[in-house]
Amino acid sequence: xxxxxxxxxxxxxxxxxxxxxxxxxxxxxxxxxxxxxxxxxxxxxxxxxxxxxxxxxxxxxxxxxxxxxxxxxxxxxxxxxxxxxxxxxxxxxxxxxxxxxxxxxxxxxxxxxxxxxxxxxxxxxxxxxxxxxxxxxxxxxxxxxxxxxxxxxxxxxxxxxxxxxxxxxxxxxxxxxxxxxxxxxxxxxxxxxxxxxxxxxxxxxxxxxxxxxxxxxxxxxxxxxxxxxxxxxxxxxxxxxxxxxxxxxxxxxxxxxxxxxxxxxxxxxxxxxxxxxxxxxxxxxxxxxxxxxxxxxxxxxxxxxxxxxxxxxxxxxxxxxxxxxxxxxxxxxxxxxx
Amino acid sequence: xxxxxxxxxxxxxxxxxxxxxxxxxxxxxxxxxxxxxxxxxxxxxxxxxxxxxxxxxxxxxxxxxxxxxxxxxxxxxxxxxxxxxxxxxxxxxxxxxxxxxxxxxxxxxxxxxxxxxxxxxxxxxxxxxxxxxxxxxxxxxxxxxxxxxxxxxxxxxxxxxxxxxxxxxxxxxxxxxxxxxxxxxxxxxxxxxxxxxxxxxxxxxxxxxxxxxxxxxxxxxxxxxxxxxxxxxxxxxxxxxxxxxxxxxxxxxxxxxxxxxxxxxxxxxxxxxxxxxxxxxxxxxxxxxxxxxxxxxxxxxxxxxxxxxxxxxxxxxxxxxxxxxxxxxxxxxxxxxx
Numbered sequence: 001x002x003x004x005x006x007x008x009x010x011x012x013x014x015x016x017x018x019x020x021x022x023x024x025x026x027x028x029x030x031x032x033x034x035x036x037x038x039x040x041x042x043x044x045x046x047x048x049x050x051x052x053x054x055x056x057x058x059x060x061x062x063x064x065x066x067x068x069x070x071x072x073x074x075x076x077x078x079x080x081x082x083x084x085x086x087x088x089x090x091x092x093x094x095x096x097x098x099x100x101x102x103x104x105x106x107x108x109x110x111x112x113x114x115x116x117x118x119x120x121x122x123x124x125x126x127x128x129x130x131x132x133x134x135x136x137x138x139x140x141x142x143x144x145x146x147x148x149x150x151x152x153x154x155x156x157x158x159x160x161x162x163x164x165x166x167x168x169x170x171x172x173x174x175x176x177x178x179x180x181x182x183x184x185x186x187x188x189x190x191x192x193x194x195x196x197x198x199x200x201x202x203x204x205x206x207x208x209x210x211x212x213x214x215x216x217x218x219x220x221x222x223x224x225x226x227x228x229x230x231x232x233x234x235x236x237x238x239x240x241x242x243x244x245x246x247x248x249x250x251x252x253x254x255x256x257x258x259x260x261x262x263x264x265x266x267x268x269x270x271x272x273x274x275x276x277x278x279x280x281x282x283x284x285x286x287x288x289x290x291x292x293x294x295x296x297x298x299x300x301x302x303x304x305x306x307x308x309x310x311x312x313x314x315x316x317x318x319x320x321x322x323x324x325x326x327x328x329x330x331x332x333x334x335x336x337x338x
Numbered sequence: 339x340x341x342x343x344x345x346x347x348x349x350x351x352x353x354x355x356x357x358x359x360x361x362x363x364x365x366x367x368x369x370x371x372x373x374x375x376x377x378x379x380x381x382x383x384x385x386x387x388x389x390x391x392x393x394x395x396x397x398x399x400x401x402x403x404x405x406x407x408x409x410x411x412x413x414x415x416x417x418x419x420x421x422x423x424x425x426x427x428x429x430x431x432x433x434x435x436x437x438x439x440x441x442x443x444x445x446x447x448x449x450x451x452x453x454x455x456x457x458x459x460x461x462x463x464x465x466x467x468x469x470x471x472x473x474x475x476x477x478x479x480x481x482x483x484x485x486x487x488x489x490x491x492x493x494x495x496x497x498x499x500x501x502x503x504x505x506x507x508x509x510x511x512x513x514x515x516x517x518x519x520x521x522x523x524x525x526x527x528x529x530x531x532x533x534x535x536x537x538x539x540x541x542x543x544x545x546x547x548x549x550x551x552x553x554x555x556x557x558x559x560x561x562x563x564x565x566x567x568x569x570x571x572x573x574x575x576x577x578x579x580x581x582x583x584x585x586x587x588x589x590x591x592x593x594x595x596x597x598x599x600x601x602x603x604x605x606x607x608x609x610x611x612x613x614x615x616x617x618x619x620x621x622x623x624x625x626x627x628x629x630x631x632x633x634x635x636x637x638x639x640x641x642x643x644x645x646x647x648x649x650x651x652x653x654x655x656x657x658x659x660x661x662x663x664x665x666x667x668x669x670x671x672x673x674x675x676x
Contacts, residue, residue, distance in 0.1 A: 008670055008673040008674075009669055009670040009671070009673075011401075011673060011674070012562060012563065012667060012669070012670055012671035012672075012673070013561065013562025013563035013567065013608070013667065013671065014562075014563045014567055014606075014666050014667025014668060014669070014671055015665075015666050015667065015668050015669075016669075017562075018666065036501070036503075037502075037575070038427065038501055038502055039396060039423040039426055039427075039502075039558070039559070040394050040395065040396035040423040040424050040426065040427045040429065040487075040489075041394065041395050041396065042392050042393075042394055042427060042491070042499055042501075043392060043393040043394065043395055044392070054380050054381060055380075055381040055393070055488070056378050056379065056380055056381065057378065057379050057381055057433060057435065057468055057469060057486075057488060058377060058378035058379065058435070058469050059435035059436075059437045059469055059470065059471050059484070059486055060437065060471045061437045061438070061439050061471050061472075061473045061484060062473070063349075063439060063473045063474075063475045065475075085377040085378040086378050088377055088378065089376065089377075089378045089380060091378065095395060097395065097396070097397035097486050098397075099397045099398065099399045099484050099486075100399070101399050101401060101439065101482055130395055131395060131396050131397055132397065133397050133398045133399050134399075135399045135400070135401045135674075135676075136401075136673065136674075137401045137403075137480070137482070137674060138673075138674075142475075144439055144475070144482075146397070146399060146437050146471075146484040146486075148395075148397055148435050148437075148484075148486030149378075150393070150395060150488060151378075153380070161380055163374070163376055163380075164375075164376055164377075165374075220377070221377070223351065224350060224351025224352075224355075225350065225351035225352045229351065229352055237375070268352075270351070327353075328352050328353050328356065329350060329351065329352025329353065330352060330353050331347055331350070331352070331353075331354075332346055332347040332350055333347070333350035333351065333352055334350075335346040335347075335349060335350070335474065335476075336346075336349070336473075336474075336475060336476075338473075
């Protein structure tokens, strides 16, 4: 491949597309399934009649701007976003797809870095990239990605599959670490404000694997819309209310300072490597211990309780003792955060 | 949802995204799995220990310009592209994802039409849309889609799973109908040339289901790059050669005329509802009969033979008796054909 920039013919499906795939994608994702170079991948997953095994599937597109940011890039983000969505159902992530929409003029060396990062993150997350696609559009060098993923989940005796609707009154609400870093990292980079804030983008594979020792009622990763939006969605889906305690919600000092400077509320700032879950109060300590022992969970904290006050209502106790009702994010938030 | 055009906040993950999903996507794709509104869909597919059942997975992004064209639109195209890729492995398509990247200014009414078309085509193809995603980028109203799909395939006694590498010397090469319509429809629309050519975009579900009665050695849908590129790829993957007979390749007269006018070769013009397959000569008549009885297969024809002349070589006999060697598409082809 002689071109240093992407041109329209890289999307033709002919010789140029073949060169692009060979040079940029095939080596980075090398595995037996992908190497077959079929239009659809045959997966070594046996499909049959186990009474409790279920397939789980998800997809996300990624349009983050910039594509390389402090702490990560669109390649790592695209793996984490999809893998974490599978994990939140209690599934073991197995296979992901890798589809790219490239604007003319996209830098081939940068694309190689992003694809390498995607491959490395897939390795860390324990999934194989099994098929892909590349399209080219007119434009100014932009790079967009889509990943879809499948995993399997097995039902434990007497338990339901984990879902957003499983929170129960009396549950403890746990967040797996500090909030707002991804949002702050993207925004500071875009505004050219010098900070040492890094995105928290990470696959939560080991954390969720370890949590399978206990009975998690409800689990969601904290992404677009931030902790408040996600908790509100859980309240609505589960038909419960939640009372959070503001002082117990972990926020890095530099993120708090950055948010304060710009008048932002960390409760609505997105992460890409954090989860919120609810467990029975009797499992609270064990859950905290498991999350804190995981690679990305050392700052985990109990941040509130599930109540049955008023179904769908999310309330937060402020440091001065007042109570504030929280809704989902209204308005723009930060465009192209993921 | 009050806006008639997409704005950045529709991608925020907050209230506006919720409204967009509710108003545009949720009703169109209505099914139990999607209605759960989880980030990852739990699929009623039992995963266990059947010795011959395998999961098949694929993905494609779609950047076709224009998004509505004679005979179809990006919604129908996105279903057919992914479903047909699954079918080409002999799989029964089950579930697809629906991810959209929208440029600011995209028309909401048009988006609704596209999503409705996607839903109808999914119904025709026999798949459920089980999860989705929406992102908004800066721009001028462009609409891009990605679908990923999973299906299952069961191995028949003594046979291999169908793949691009299964063509055998002596096989008959069959195309399921006339070639070049999709390419010609897109190009004529983009150039504002008045023709009555329609895209052939269609899901080949019934055709492939019916073909499972016989032993298909090798199968591919004829898309980007056209029949010549696909046949060349099959030759390389299977380590065989092919000799096609130009006069036997079905091309609609209006497509032939249109191609002639612009100096294009129908052999390199893409379709979106055609397949090429190879079967033992003894199965040729049965295969033709099955394909011709299918909804989109009435013009199926035997177009050549698999040979063992020179592995990877594709040759075509011209009407005047000469032979021409065909390679994969070189250069641009038609940008944004799918």
